[in-house]
Amino acid sequence: MNRPIAVIDSGIGGLTVLYELNRQLPKERFIYLGDTLRCPYGSKSEEEVRHFTWEMVNYLLNYDIKMLVVACNTATAIVLDELKEQLPIPVIGVIEPGARAAIKSTETERVAIIGTENTISSQAYDQALMSINPSIQTLGVACPLFVPLIESGDLTSDEAYAVIEESLSPILNDPTIDTLILGCTHYPMLQPLIETVLNNHITVLSSALETGAEVSASLAFYELLNTDIEVEEQIPTILTTGHLSVLKRIKDELFHFNNSQVYRVSL
Amino acid sequence: MNRPIAVIDSGIGGLTVLYELNRQLPKERFIYLGDTLRCPYGSKSEEEVRHFTWEMVNYLLNYDIKMLVVACNTATAIVLDELKEQLPIPVIGVIEPGARAAIKSTETERVAIIGTENTISSQAYDQALMSINPSIQTLGVACPLFVPLIESGDLTSDEAYAVIEESLSPILNDPTIDTLILGCTHYPMLQPLIETVLNNHITVLSSALETGAEVSASLAFYELLNTDIEVEEQIPTILTTGHLSVLKRIKDELFHFNNSQVYRVSL
Known part of the structure; x- marks a missing residue:
């Protein structure tokens, strides 16, 4: 059962999911594919999102994958x-x-x-x-x-704090809310600052961690765990449809996937 | 899909699991069966635990159950x-x-x-x-x-605190431990006191909550959720092989299952 598990996303946000998968399931082999060439999916039509997602899936089926993780809220809402x-x-x-x-x-x-606006308006x-x-x-x-903010690399500045405080004001003004879902795979990168703004009054849940x-x-349910006792950990492979440079920097700086290779592919 | 979900336990501990199931899945119909007549299973032979568990399961299959939850560590380790x-x-x-x-x-x-000693020595x-x-x-x-301690109803006294502090000393003396699993379905009833003893330095996980x-x-995976939009919540049914009085008191005082009926059954 050392067949790989595919993780797909429109771009880099799904790396938060890959990070958690690799941390929680170190014996498993993951292949990540980010469609950075065509991201963000949030601004595309449903038909385009469906078409792009299937292109990624069909590409990855060649790897004899045993499971597919759709690490993108827009694609999950439309194509899951x-x-x-x-x-x-x-x-x-x-x-x-x-x-x-x-x-x-x-x-x-x-x-x-x-x-994102798309995810919120979908009410998924x-x-x-x-x-x-x-x-x-x-x-x-x-x-x-x-x-x-995240893609510009600003995860800690006073300006970032102000943007988050302003954006979260409807939540801060409602004392009955006790739980917040980060409904975008990018957001866990801002989680420390979001928790500071919320002053630890609200439990913040990352879709990445939970996925x-x-x-x-x-x-376990499908009896697909890698049970090879000689395998202790495996290094994820990262594929992108776009430029290598941004993904290479982010994977090392934010996710410490320093041993992972990044390859460019055409769908 | 309004078929019931069966929850079995050797006695009353599994009520912590039933409580969480009912809280997290209010639209589902649960039937709990506690084999209080023959508990605790921890001190029985493997063959007895297997035999008793199958008796409970065979009884509950008559209810056309759609899923079985084994809310007992001993039975899980031996018969799952x-x-x-x-x-x-x-x-x-x-x-x-x-x-x-x-x-x-x-x-x-x-x-x-x-x-319990059985669960720890099983290394499950x-x-x-x-x-x-x-x-x-x-x-x-x-x-x-x-x-x-729990079955005597003492969940808060100084003596209970002392027992917990003494029992947990190997954990308190190891500063590298950051997570504790309550590996017995009774223990969530002591969770507030356990967290006080640990001084909130360690994340305490309840098997009940996670189950x-x-x-x-x-x-969801097996497409068994009750999707009837007219059902908002259902009241669990509680069955016991032993005396009704203890179970009736505990279900109301600790779990607020005041609307649940308790019936005695013979296996």
Whole structure:
């Protein structure tokens, strides 16, 4: 069962998911594919997102993958159901694990979600939460400035603090909310600053962390865990459709994937 | 998909799991069966535990259950694999969810487990942790005084504090441990006092909480969630093989299952 697990994203955000998968499941072999050439998917039509996602999946099926992780909220919202239906392997998205973790965490049954405008307007998290527990009330807040902030490399400045404080004010003004879902795979990179702004009053849940745990559980359910006792850890392979330089810098500086090779591929 | 989910335990400890299942999955219908007549299983032979567990399972199969949750560490360690193999429905135990949560939580890769002498000497948690992440080092500590303390109803006294402090001293003396698994379904009832003794330096994980989340995930994987939009919440049914009085008191005082009926059954 040393077949690889594929992790796909529109760009670099999914590296937060890859990081958690690799940390929680060191014996597994991961192949990450970021479609950086065509990101962000948030501004593309549904048809384009569907087409691009299937191009990534078809490319990765050549690697005899045993599971597919869709580490992108937009692609999860649009394509997850048909991927699940049509592929002969288990498919995990980022929305349900985040929603389930919020249900586990909340005591007030008031949960906030932050994400890109597309993710918030899709109400994918709201639906996932309420389909499991109809008593839960949600507050979705779009934070369109967070991804540009992260991609510019600013994760700590006073300006970043001000942007986050301003963006999160609807949440700060509602004392009944006790749980916040980071509904965008980029956001865990801002998590320390977000927790500072929230003054630790609210439990902040990363879809990345929770998706890691759920992939672990589903590997066990489907009896797909790598049980080779001689393998202690494996190094992820990172593929991109775009330029190598940005991904190479981020993988080392933020994720310490210094041993991972990055390759450019054409879909 | 309004078929019930069965939750079995040797006695009352599994009510912590039932509480979390009902809280996290209010739309689902649960039937709990505690074999209080013959508990504790910890002191029985493997053959007896296997026989008793199958008697409970065979009884509950009459209810057309869609999933089985084994909310008992001893029965999980001994019978889970054969239940998974032989039953046509998904079967979830309490050990793997706790182990996966610890892998998600630990940064030092040093995890302590507390449980009954049987559970600790079985090394079931150690094996589950290390099969997923071989770098993790474990410290198992048997706490044989905790269950009698809980069953006597003493969850807060100075004496209880002293017993916990004494029992947990191997963990308190090891500054590298950052995560503790409550490897007995009774222990969440002592969790506030355990966290006080540990002075909040160590993340305390309840198998009950984590099993709740994993049952939720697996219902989704197997497409077994109750999707009836008219059902908002359902009240668990509680069955026991022993006297009704203790279970009735505990279910109300500790778990607020005031609306649940308790019935006595013969296996």
